[in-house]
Amino acid sequence: MELQLGQVLSQMMETMKGMQLQQAQLQQALQSSDKTVGGITLQPYDEQNESFSSYLQRLQNYITLKGVTNATVKVQIFLNCIGPKHYQIIKNITAPEAPEKKSIDVLIKLLQKHRTRTGEVALQHKFCLRQQQEGESIANYVAGLKGIGDQRQLDLVYELPTHGNEEEVYEIQKINHGNNMQNEKFNITLQINGKFHTLELDTGAAVTTCSAEYFKNNFGNLKLTKTSVKLRTYTGEILQPLGTCNVNIKYRDSQGRVFIIDRKVDPVIGREWIRKLNIQFDINSIHKEENDITEKEFKEKLHKLLEQYRELFTEEIGEINNFQATYRLKAGTSPIFLKPRPVPLALRDQVENEIDRLEKEGILEKVAYSQWGTPVVPVIKQNGKVRLCADYRATLNKNIEDDNYPIPRIEEIFLS
Incomplete structure (x- = not known):
């Protein structure tokens, strides 16, 4: 050390x-x-x-x-x-x-x-836990979200409305994350200018975009047209496209414009093309795998399971069958009877009611005489109810023989 x-x-x-x-x-x-x-x-x-x-x-x-x-x-x-x-x-x-x-x-x-x-x-x-603080304006709250997003270098998107002669701004989304089973992309293959292209469908993007490198490799023979339209990312960053080009889409014999941006991003089909090509999303049906169950089936199976093992999930106190617990007193032990401790008047009724409840459930047994007596200690629970405890330190605990048994190590348990 x-x-x-x-x-x-x-x-x-x-x-x-x-x-x-x-x-x-x-x-x-x-x-x-x-x-x-x-x-x-x-x-x-x-x-x-x-x-x-x-x-x-x-x-x-x-x-x-x-x-x-x-x-x-x-x-x-x-x-x-x-x-x-x-x-x-x-x-x-x-x-x-x-x-x-x-x-x-x-x-x-x-x-x-x-x-x-x-x-x-x-x-x-x-970012997910960022909440608007009391007295914080919307502008400052959004600025805080943008600041966190800027640190993550994520380009999630949101849409800005345009009014009058204000410059036209469209939202876009940069694809930063890989493809996996929980984040699977929606791709579509289209024949564009005589070649097949696989692009991602993104309803969060207003327009169709691709990188300058993708444009050079696939549409290099087309002429770029300057545009006054600007693109805005979720972090508030404004991007000026290098230009746009019009391409021929064999599907429905359509034409569409593509915004070229100087970023390394995957080609994305935005809402402009989705509406023009009338691409339909079947979002109301769910593909069910062989081992999948619906919510209704899950509730039915859960109810059947709870009914089958009702005794395990009951609110009542359970018992261990075919077993009786015994305590062995040390030799020469004399009974100890301690007087009850005073209970606050505010808790007296609750203590009496709890004793009656435990007696009805068979946990306590009423006797007329006993050589042993241990004072009750009432403890207030978080819900305001009383939990009855007993202070056995001065009576039984010091007079009971301990059952010493070596506890096996975790390695021994796994090997057995």
């Missing part, structure tokens, strides 16, 4: 010395840079109040204002202002090589990859 603690402290001291050395080198380098923006400082990265992309923007602005062009100085600025926690993460990722030997672009990509891998589930959970 002492050796491990010493290693941790040594590692922390090494990290702090490295940051102090970088800070000294950074100050020396900045003193020789452009003096026209003197006094400007770069605050360390604060993951609680800003996204990593926002920090990178601040970092780039700072480097630009300072007129720093030396690659080594850029790396020192980045490592000095990333904070102790993330500096240690970068150092662990790049080990055994020192992070100072890598370029700033490589360090940023390594940290982004690490953050995406470790924080995706936590941020998704945070």
Whole structure:
């Protein structure tokens, strides 16, 4: 334990010395840079109040204002202002090589990859639990959701209405997640411009989109037409399409426009094509597998099971059949009778009623005389009712012989 603690402290001291050395080198380098923006400082990265992309923007602005062009100085600025926690993460990722030997672009990509891998589930959970606080405006609430979505780099969508001469904005969706049994995509194969294409049906997207790479590989002979329409993602990011093109669809001898965007996304058929091609979704019928049961069948089977084993699910106190519990008193034990403890007047009626109930159910038995007497301890339950307990510490417990039996280990139980 002492050796491990010493290693941790040594590692922390090494990290702090490295940051102090970088800070000294950074100050020396900045003193020789452009003096026209003197006094400007770069605050360390604060993951609680800003996204990593926002920090990178601040970092780039700072480097630009300072007129720093030396690659080594850029790396020192980045490592000095990333904070102790993330500096240690970068150092662990790049080990055994020192992070100072890598370029700033490589360090940023390594940290982004690490953050995406470790924080995706936590941020998704945070996004789902984000609630509008008391007194919080709708605008601030939506801004908070967008901030979490921006950290996740998800492009879920919502639709913005347009009015009058306002610029036309359509929502789109970027497909980030893989295809699996619980997140299966709805694909459709169409013959477009003489070739077959498999595209995803997405009712959340207003228009049909594809990436610039997909357009180049499949519709490179078509001419792009400039458009004033803009696309908006769920995070509020506005995308300006590279243009649109019209394609011939053999199904129903139709034509449709495709928006080309400079993103690596799968081709998606939006509502514009869905309406034009009159694509129908059979969402009211459910495919039933061999072992699947309906809700009605489930309720019937559950009711039958509860009736068959009614004695196991009854509200009454159960009994162990064909077994009688016995207590062995230590030799020379004399009976102990303690006077009852005073019960608060506010609980007296509840205690009497509980005693009567336990007697009716056969748990307690009324006697006229006893050599043993243990005081009752009433305990108030969360629902306000009384639970009757007895303080046997001063009467039976210290006079009963213990049954000592070795408890088997879990390995022995599994092997038996």
